Amino acid sequence: MAEIMGVDVGGSGIKAAIVDTDTGEFIKDRKKLDTPRPSKPEAMALVVKELATHFDWHGKIGVGFPTVVKNGICYTAANIHKSWIGANIEGVFGTATGCLVKALNDADAAGMAEMKFGAGKGIDNGVVLVLTLGTGIGSAIFVNGQLLPNLELGHLEMGGKDAEKQASANVKETKKLTWKEWGKRVNDYLKMVENLIYPDLIILGGGVSSRYAKYQQFINIRTRIVPAELMNNAGIIGAALAALE
Ligand code: BGC
Numbered sequence: 001m002a003e004i005m006g007v008d009v010g011g012s013g014i015k016a017a018i019v020d021t022d023t024g025e026f027i028k029d030r031k032k033l034d035t036p037r038p039s040k041p042e043a044m045a046l047v048v049k050e051l052a053t054h055f056d057w058h059g060k061i062g063v064g065f066p067t068v069v070k071n072g073i074c075y076t077a078a079n080i081h082k083s084w085i086g087a088n089i090e091g092v093f094g095t096a097t098g099c100l101v102k103a104l105n106d107a108d109a110a111g112m113a114e115m116k117f118g119a120g121k122g123i124d125n126g127v128v129l130v131l132t133l134g135t136g137i138g139s140a141i142f143v144n145g146q147l148l149p150n151l152e153l154g155h156l157e158m159g160g161k162d163a164e165k166q167a168s169a170n171v172k173e174t175k176k177l178t179w180k181e182w183g184k185r186v187n188d189y190l191k192m193v194e195n196l197i198y199p200d201l202i203i204l205g206g207g208v209s210s211r212y213a214k215y216q217q218f219i220n221i222r223t224r225i226v227p228a229e230l231m232n233n234a235g236i237i238g239a240a241l242a243a244l245e
Helices: 041-054 089-097 106-117 169-174 179-197 207-218 231-244
Strands: 003-009 013-020 026-034 061-065 101-105 127-133 137-143 146-148 201-205 224-227
Touching (some): 003 106, 013 231, 026 041, 026 231, 041 089, 061 106, 101 106, 106 127, 106 146, 106 231, 169 179, 179 201
Parallel strands (some): 061 101, 127 201, 201 224
Antiparallel strands (some): 013 026
8 A cells, every 4th residue: 555645736725635545545634724825935835844744744745736737847827826937846845845746737636536536437448528626727638548737728718718717616706606607607618628629528626526516507518527526635636646656
């Protein structure tokens, strides 16, 4: 059994748990701390350090990060402080914790977890698209079980604006949209995406996936669609899986 600390860095919170990578279960209960504002590297590193200390953790750490991540480097910063661009995420958190850190895009992490333990379990044929509706919109695509990393479908243009500024879970909250109003926006977004990619299955994740029953009736697309099963824990579990590799 390999135990790894998984961390999910989000726009509002940073969550972590010690994950049994064979089962996807948490060995110790997850802990959530607020994302510092401004969310600069030094401030975020202190929070990740606090999480490692909380779990008395000295082993490997996997980090799901809400940006494009290539070879540990952050390339974008839609919902975190711009000073992250160009920073080495693995270096920043590795120095703070003294642990070996592997970083990847947060939606890629959530997707990996859903494909291994959740709604995509056992699907190793065809095209599966995982979308996470949270502070932003994250996306991950799996072709015959293989991840195409750093797909950025949250920033497609919808009605002249960034799609995630119109259909993320955050927008529902800040604009106080009803389930119907928001559900229709999500539906428009999904229609656009399915016409670009023609996936065989869409897994809808993010915290709101647990409320799928509330807006399911407004979703009317061609593609088979299911809510994610690991809810808010997918990002943590997937980050741990990535650090295993
Ligand atoms: C970022 C993605 C991220 C998503 C969810 C988007 O704004 O560009 O990289 O996966 O938010 O956090």
